[in-house]
Amino acid sequence: MRTTVKKDDCIGCGMCAELCPEVFEIGADGYSDAVGNPDVCPDKVQEAAEVCPTNAIEVQR
Ligand code: SF4
DSSP states (O other): EEEEEOOOTTTOOOOHHHHHHEEEEEEETTTEEEOOOGGGGGHHHHHHHOOOOOOOOOOOO
């Protein structure tokens, strides 16, 4: 599984990092980055992609 955050679309709301801190982290720029291994918690990564208000999270299985 791979996941990326489209920086141009992220608004830095923090929901993904709250839901799945193993993978998503709000960086110094105030926007999310996918820094962890999504295979650790694929269901939570999928959920984060679904709840992201701007659909900024891409998931490839
Ligand atoms: S949930 Fe979406 S908009 Fe919010 S911080 Fe994460 S990637 Fe950005």
